[in-house]
Amino acid sequence: MITPLSDVALARRVAADIPDGSYVNLGIGLPTLVADVAGPDKEIVYHSENGILGMGPAPAPGTGDPELINAGKQPVTLLPGGCFFHHTDAFVMMRGGHIDVTVLGAFQVSERGDLANWMTDVDMHPPAVGGAMDLAVGARRVLVMTTHVTRDGRPKLLPACTYPLTAAAVVDRVYTDLAVLDVTPGGFLVREMAAGLTAGELQERTAARLSFAGDVGVLATA
Amino acid sequence: MITPLSDVALARRVAADIPDGSYVNLGIGLPTLVADVAGPDKEIVYHSENGILGMGPAPAPGTGDPELINAGKQPVTLLPGGCFFHHTDAFVMMRGGHIDVTVLGAFQVSERGDLANWMTDVDMHPPAVGGAMDLAVGARRVLVMTTHVTRDGRPKLLPACTYPLTAAAVVDRVYTDLAVLDVTPGGFLVREMAAGLTAGELQERTAARLSFAGDVGVLATA
Amino acid sequence: MIDKRVATLADAVAGISDGATVLIGGFGDSGVPVELVHALLDQGARDLTVVTNNAGSGERDVAALIRERRVRKIVCSYPRSAGSIWFETLWRAGEIELELVPQGTLSERMRAAGAGLGGFFTPTGADTLLAEGREIRVIGGRRHVFEAPLPGDVALIKAHRADRWGNLVYRTAARNFGPTMATAAALTVVQVDQFVELGELDPEAVVTPGIFVDRVVRVGAP
Amino acid sequence: MIDKRVATLADAVAGISDGATVLIGGFGDSGVPVELVHALLDQGARDLTVVTNNAGSGERDVAALIRERRVRKIVCSYPRSAGSIWFETLWRAGEIELELVPQGTLSERMRAAGAGLGGFFTPTGADTLLAEGREIRVIGGRRHVFEAPLPGDVALIKAHRADRWGNLVYRTAARNFGPTMATAAALTVVQVDQFVELGELDPEAVVTPGIFVDRVVRVGAP
Numbered sequence: 001m002i003t004p005l006s007d008v009a010l011a012r013r014v015a016a017d018i019p020d021g022s023y024v025n026l027g028i029g030l031p032t033l034v035a036d037v038a039g040p041d042k043e044i045v046y047h048s049e050n051g052i053l054g055m056g057p058a059p060a061p062g063t064g065d066p067e068l069i070n071a072g073k074q075p076v077t078l079l080p081g082g083c084f085f086h087h088t089d090a091f092v093m094m095r096g097g098h099i100d101v102t103v104l105g106a107f108q109v110s111e112r113g114d115l116a117n118w119m120t121d122v123d124m125h126p127p128a129v130g131g132a133m134d135l136a137v138g139a140r141r142v143l144v145m146t147t148h149v150t151r152d153g154r155p156k157l158l159p160a161c162t163y164p165l166t167a168a169a170v171v172d173r174v175y176t177d178l179a180v181l182d183v184t185p186g187g188f189l190v191r192e193m194a195a196g197l198t199a200g201e202l203q204e205r206t207a208a209r210l211s212f213a214g215d216v217g218v219l220a221t222a
Numbered sequence: 223m224i225t226p227l228s229d230v231a232l233a234r235r236v237a238a239d240i241p242d243g244s245y246v247n248l249g250i251g252l253p254t255l256v257a258d259v260a261g262p263d264k265e266i267v268y269h270s271e272n273g274i275l276g277m278g279p280a281p282a283p284g285t286g287d288p289e290l291i292n293a294g295k296q297p298v299t300l301l302p303g304g305c306f307f308h309h310t311d312a313f314v315m316m317r318g319g320h321i322d323v324t325v326l327g328a329f330q331v332s333e334r335g336d337l338a339n340w341m342t343d344v345d346m347h348p349p350a351v352g353g354a355m356d357l358a359v360g361a362r363r364v365l366v367m368t369t370h371v372t373r374d375g376r377p378k379l380l381p382a383c384t385y386p387l388t389a390a391a392v393v394d395r396v397y398t399d400l401a402v403l404d405v406t407p408g409g410f411l412v413r414e415m416a417a418g419l420t421a422g423e424l425q426e427r428t429a430a431r432l433s434f435a436g437d438v439g440v441l442a443t444a
Numbered sequence: 445m446i447d448k449r450v451a452t453l454a455d456a457v458a459g460i461s462d463g464a465t466v467l468i469g470g471f472g473d474s475g476v477p478v479e480l481v482h483a484l485l486d487q488g489a490r491d492l493t494v495v496t497n498n499a500g501s502g503e504r505d506v507a508a509l510i511r512e513r514r515v516r517k518i519v520c521s522y523p524r525s526a527g528s529i530w531f532e533t534l535w536r537a538g539e540i541e542l543e544l545v546p547q548g549t550l551s552e553r554m555r556a557a558g559a560g561l562g563g564f565f566t567p568t569g570a571d572t573l574l575a576e577g578r579e580i581r582v583i584g585g586r587r588h589v590f591e592a593p594l595p596g597d598v599a600l601i602k603a604h605r606a607d608r609w610g611n612l613v614y615r616t617a618a619r620n621f622g623p624t625m626a627t628a629a630a631l632t633v634v635q636v637d638q639f640v641e642l643g644e645l646d647p648e649a650v651v652t653p654g655i656f657v658d659r660v661v662r663v664g665a666p
Numbered sequence: 667m668i669d670k671r672v673a674t675l676a677d678a679v680a681g682i683s684d685g686a687t688v689l690i691g692g693f694g695d696s697g698v699p700v701e702l703v704h705a706l707l708d709q710g711a712r713d714l715t716v717v718t719n720n721a722g723s724g725e726r727d728v729a730a731l732i733r734e735r736r737v738r739k740i741v742c743s744y745p746r747s748a749g750s751i752w753f754e755t756l757w758r759a760g761e762i763e764l765e766l767v768p769q770g771t772l773s774e775r776m777r778a779a780g781a782g783l784g785g786f787f788t789p790t791g792a793d794t795l796l797a798e799g800r801e802i803r804v805i806g807g808r809r810h811v812f813e814a815p816l817p818g819d820v821a822l823i824k825a826h827r828a829d830r831w832g833n834l835v836y837r838t839a840a841r842n843f844g845p846t847m848a849t850a851a852a853l854t855v856v857q858v859d860q861f862v863e864l865g866e867l868d869p870e871a872v873v874t875p876g877i878f879v880d881r882v883v884r885v886g887a888p
Contacts, residue, residue: 021668023877043667045831045877049547050471050620053875054831066473067618073472073525080865081831083872084616086623086651087471088555091548092849095568095782098877114571126499126535127544128524129574134548137567138782168571243446245655265445267609267655271769272693272842275653276609288695289840295694295747302643303609305650306838308845308873309693310777313770314627317560317790320655336793348721348757349766350746351796356770359789360560390793556786559774562805565784583784583814592805613870648835649871 003195004148004177009221011037013192014103014145014175022100023047023093025135027117028072031103031145045082047099049131051090054082071131094131095138102139104132106146106174108161111187111208113171115144116163129166136167148176148205155207157181157188178202180219181210192217225417226370226399231443233259235414236325236367236397244322245269245315247357249339250294253325253367267304269321271353273312276304293353316353317360324361326354328368328396330383333409333430335393337366338385351388358389370398370427377429379403379410400424402441403432414439448610448660449639453483456633456661460489460598467554467625468496468506469601472525475618477602477635479663481505484600491516495554495596497547497621499523499531507531515540519594521547544574549591551624557595558627558656565590599629603652603660606636607643610657611650619651626656633659670832670882671861675705678855678883682711682820685738689776689818689847690718690728694747697840699824699857701885703727706822713738717776717818719769719843721745721753729753737762741816743769766796771813773846779817780849780878787812821851825874825882828858829865832879833872841873848878855881 011033056077064075233255278299286297470476500507565588579590692698722729787810
């Protein structure tokens, strides 16, 4: 029986790959969970595109500073050692290669590491891009955290993206509820899989052709 | 008898043209005299390319902060309301059109407002440009303060500069020990002259063809 | 004597013309100069191009400007939010033009305007549909897109404290686009919580030097 | 756990390679990281490209590096000063290469490197011999020259206080090139007067966020 990862278990798996001392930017949505599950054994400095380094957890209800919000517009706090700066400098950090790791959501990822996460082809809303393109081109390591398939079961890992790109050839590793996959010159290389899943079952849920590492690990579900 | 202006009288004449409330950058050398003679009736904010706004006068001997120097590397002070910023921001102010007035020295000025003030053709020293080019292209108003002729009597106001340019078509007004001249689409227009000087005598000392305003004033010598 | 303080919000927004390009600070609800935007509503200028990160929410500030059909075009990175009803409504009806710019590029284009630069090449967006038909240059093996400066006729921003020279400090993440927009507009108007005496702000900690500021107005309780 | 403090000057400059491009802070004698430059002298790296505003004076710091034939090339705006004997001597002998860059362009080129930009167009110098043979583009009716980013392998800078995350504040005009150089180098090394506890620096007044800093060393009396 296949045991897909819960969002929290997935966040824990991503957090495990972030080295102590990293400067990290988490995309809005699912990736923000990573900060909640990262243990106190590592000192990680979280960056927000609106001019914050050293973000701490959400404030107790009713105590927040309404101006002190993260990129998702949720209230946050500042840790000792944190600081504020203006938007242009925030993007110097992002575009200039100073962010060690970013974790982003995705609509689609291609086997060459193209990322599509800002616009689908059926979007009835006005387009909105925010800081995703800057993060995708600028962070030293781009991690994608997503469900393996869409809600209606279509694969997100493709030979080529069909939605408009956020950036080309930038994704280093993809974490899904079913697998951890590296983007390599030979395409997606599966490193770990959910318990109970076979290689064939994973390939069925993936439009891109998969390779498998010699020692594929099993993803922890908690 | 011709009465050329002293350096101090020349500085006073330049200072008289700087409006109250101006942001001003003074080039090294002769132009720094302007701050010394500007009266307390105007509030002028002096900018230095190394990251200072609101420079005050030199400190009393022995009391200066060795790090607090102006562009000419002389010790200065900071007025209340002054502040520090980094070099890149200092040049945002200069290049971005935020400095109201700059006063620069010159080797040569052409009748179309070209400025040559960083290199001669007989220079045995290595070239050095500093911030002159940024100031010349960026300040809203570029004033030149110089002797009318070189030490060996050669004219500095020319149909075209023969020395390498600092910037093209940037000078608004030239103040010399003999005259005040505007750079106009028709070339140099004499606004004021030193006492005892005739139009012909001024033209003799000037390689560019001069025009004269209808009401040429007389320069005060003190 | 320099005194950039004005008495009323009406004074602060006086003279803004129909057709003006108005830079408006803020990220989500953080750092939005709400009172200045409402003063602009009262002032009456129409046919505006508004440059701001989001397209307003609910019925206030930028959303109210849009609702009142005062905005011909919006330049932003993320027009979509939970309450961006007025923007979405007019956009669907073809009554407002949208120029979508990645967030870092938006900020950097305003900085280029303030810094007197003619434009820059950025990798952000170069491989996306936002770069279609635009100038692409491969630099260091990577595709870059040319981006032009984005100047404003007016900037409306929010800071925390100001002195009469217009020096500013901000509060937490409300700083966001303020310091950059202040450099990029011909007329920079700032609302603050407090006025302080000249010399009260730490010269090492001034974030926006007064040279970039034209008018400051105090809002809220005195 | 993040701790960028190192115990000795030798630790601070460890690993700098022959042939490295070294950005060195300072303007005249203000803000020069004298002890770090002397540590680099002791460390032994040769064939360096040094990027710094002036070419040293007398027998110390940059002048000593030049005297000891450790500098292949210097990139600066103003190599000439009262005591720049060693630079002038080697330059006349053809033993050191000079790349002369207008001061604002020097700073902006380093900023572009730190900001992940591919280059920019500036009006500064566009009409001068420094632009000969370079790419010129007319933008808004004005000639601009294309300038490439200027990254460093190492930056050596001086600040006033640092915490263990590498957050920095500076003192008066010693700030000059420091904040920009810190963004532009792969390895940023800072000498400071004081270490402070995490959280002691005002988060509104940090000038260089620690993300740009790799090593900090304290010099002078403890």
